[in-house]
Amino acid sequence: MNKQRILDAIAKAGKALYMALPVMFGVVILVSISKVFIPSTVYASVFQNNLLDSFIGSSLGSILAGNPITSYIIGGELLNNGISLIAVTAFMVSWVTVGLIQLPAESVMLGKKFAIYRNISSFVLSIFVAILTVFIVGVIS
Numbered sequence: 170m171n172k173q174r175i176l177d178a179i180a181k182a183g184k185a186l187y188m189a190l191p192v193m194f195g196v197v198i199l200v201s202i203s204k205v206f207i208p209s210t211v212y213a214s215v216f217q218n219n220l221l222d223s224f225i226g227s228s229l230g231s232i233l234a235g236n237p238i239t240s241y242i243i244g245g246e247l248l249n250n251g252i253s254l255i256a257v258t259a260f261m262v263s264w265v266t267v268g269l270i271q272l273p274a275e276s277v278m279l280g281k282k283f284a285i286y287r288n289i290s291s292f293v294l295s296i297f298v299a300i301l302t303v304f305i306v307g308v309i310s
Contacts, residue, residue, distance in 0.1 A: 193242065216252050220255075222256035226258070226259035226260035227292055227296050230262070230295065235264055241261075244261045255299050258302050259298075262295035267291045
């Protein structure tokens with residue numbers, strides 16, 4: 170391998186991580202604030218059934234779309250609050266793949282029909298991916 174290419178890749182990765190730090194810091198602050206103002210009982214009342222949890226998780230992830238780095242932080246906090254792995258997985262997959270907020274811009278750029286079909290299929294697949302992931306891991310919480 171070319172030593173310069175490796176050094177360039179390391180430099181790019183370091184720059185990307187540096188650029189992501191403010192976003193991660195903001196998410197940590199928001200999660201911390203939400204832990205203070207939203208009691209754990211609220212989570213328990215919303216998430217009660219594994220199959221329904223995957224639908225609820227996908228729905229929340231679709232509405233609250235974001236980038237992959239922040240999904241890990243939020244997903245970890247949801248797991249710490251007793252949310253099932255299937256709900257968190259569905260949330261994380263839809264958080265990254267479905268974007269209702271970005272739908273108007275995506276419709277203009279890629280066409281309305283394509284954007285709608287892509288978002289619907291991503292939503293449905295996020296539920297299946299969550300169920301399959303939990304099944305493969307062998308952990309149903």
